[in-house]
Amino acid sequence: MSMQMGLLGKKIGMTQVFAEDGERVPVTVIQTGPCVVVGKRTVDKDGYSAVVLGFDEKPLRLANKAELGTAKAANTKPVRVLREFRASPADLEKYTLGQVLGPADLFTDGAPVDVEGTSKGKGYQGVIKKHHMKGMKATHGTHEFFRHGGSIGCRLTPQRVHKGKRMAGQMGNEVVTVQNLQVVRIVSDENYILVRGAVPGGPNGYVVVSKAATRTAYKRKGMGKEEARSKNPLKASKKAAAGRG
Numbered sequence: 001m002s003m004q005m006g007l008l009g010k011k012i013g014m015t016q017v018f019a020e021d022g023e024r025v026p027v028t029v030i031q032t033g034p035c036v037v038v039g040k041r042t043v044d045k046d047g048y049s050a051v052v053l054g055f056d057e058k059p060l061r062l063a064n065k066a067e068l069g070t071a072k073a074a075n076t077k078p079v080r081v082l083r084e085f086r087a088s089p090a091d092l093e094k095y096t097l098g099q100v101l102g103p104a105d106l107f108t109d110g111a112p113v114d115v116e117g118t119s120k121g122k123g124y125q126g127v128i129k130k131h132h133m134k135g136m137k138a139t140h141g142t143h144e145f146f147r148h149g150g151s152i153g154c155r156l157t158p159q160r161v162h163k164g165k166r167m168a169g170q171m172g173n174e175v176v177t178v179q180n181l182q183v184v185r186i187v188s189d190e191n192y193i194l195v196r197g198a199v200p201g202g203p204n205g206y207v208v209v210s211k212a213a214t215r216t217a218y219k220r221k222g223m224g225k226e227e228a229r230s231k232n233p234l235k236a237s238k239k240a241a242a243g244r245g
Contacts, residue, residue, distance in 0.1 A: 003086050003087065003088065004085075004210045004211040004212070004213050005087060005091075005106060005210065005211060006085055006106070006113075006114075006208055006210025007032040007033060007035050007055075007101060007102075007106060007208075007209050008032070008035050008053055008054070008056075008081050008083050008209075009032035009033070009055065009193075009207050009209050010030070010055075010056065010204060010205070010206055010207070011029075011030055011199060011201055011202070011204065011205045011206075011207050012028075012029040012030065012031055012192070012203065013029055013203045014026060014027065014028050014029070015027060015029060015194075017184060017185065017194060019184075025184055025196055026196070026197065026198075027184050027195060027196055028194070028195045028197065028198055028199045029192055029193075029194060030192065030193050030194075030195060030207060030209060031190075031191055031192055032103045032107075032191055032193050032209050033100075033103055033191035034100045034102055034191060035053045035054065035100070035101045035102075036053065036054045036055075036074065036076050036079065036098065036100055036101075037051060037052070037053060037054075037074065037095045037096065037097055037098065037100075037101070038052050038054040038070055038071065038073075038074040038076065038079065038082065039051075039052030039070060039073070039097070040092060040095065042092070043089060048086070049086070049087055049088060049089045050084040050085060050086045050087055050092075051084070051085050051092065053083055053084075053101070054074075054079030054081065054082050055079055055080070055083075055206070056079060056080040056206075057077050057078070057079060057080070058077070058078040058079055058080045059078075060077075060078065062078075063078035067079075073097065074097045074098045075098045076098055081206050085210070102188060102191050103186050103193045104186055106211065107186060107209075107211075108186070109183060109185060109186060110184075110218055111182075111183045111211070111212075111218065112180045112181065112182060112183075112211075112215045112216070112218040113180075113181050113182075113183055113195065113209050113210065113212055114177055114178070114181070114210050114211070114212050114213060115181055115195065115199040115207055115208070115209050116175060116176070116177040116200075117176060117199055117200035117201040117205055117206070117207040117208070118174065118175055118176070118200060118201050119172045119174055119175075119176045119200045119201060120172050120173070120202050121170075121171075121173030122171040122172040122173075123170070123171065124168065125169070125170075126147055126149070126168045127148075127149040127166060127167060127168055128147050130166075130168065130169065131166040133149070133166070135147050135148075136148065149167055149168060152165055152167065153165075176200040177200075178200065179213070179214065179215075180214065181195045181196060181199070182195065182196040182218045183195060
């Protein structure tokens, strides 16, 4: 079980920013906060230790009694999204009920993060779109089987279709985690973070942003100082064409 702390957020959309060396960086804008500590799980009572965070206020008329009770215990308003983040008993003492967390409390510029979200649903798709199969040739008498999946099993052995056989079915609409994305910039006043690259889901979709599980530092082109200009005219012209000359 990962012990990386994170925040709940909402994907706003994509835009672009310019790094110090002039490179244009595509980024995803994520609103990560304010997140409220609405509960704590302890080893004595629950058998494990975790922090329960809530995000996005929910109208009182839509909240049920359980949600109202949770909000009352934390002295806050009901929330739409709840998520537990595992933490050690020592780290659990750092958080109090009703505490508000923002992106600047957990992340720093240039830090690696993992983003979890629900991918866009694409409906029921065939094997060519879903699994990138080649399909049948459209010549020499082939007809009505151009995009079919073909044979799926054998009559003698094993007399059944193997589990996991690539076939037509629902595509998308599943939980996806993109690892080791880079925090380009933090906008603390509006609780926004700019993450380099794309994240799962569409605009206004809920995501979970946590500290990267497999990386502690991130260094990539586009986050440093301007490179020294080359004396080679060919290289210089390439930089000029890229807008960095």
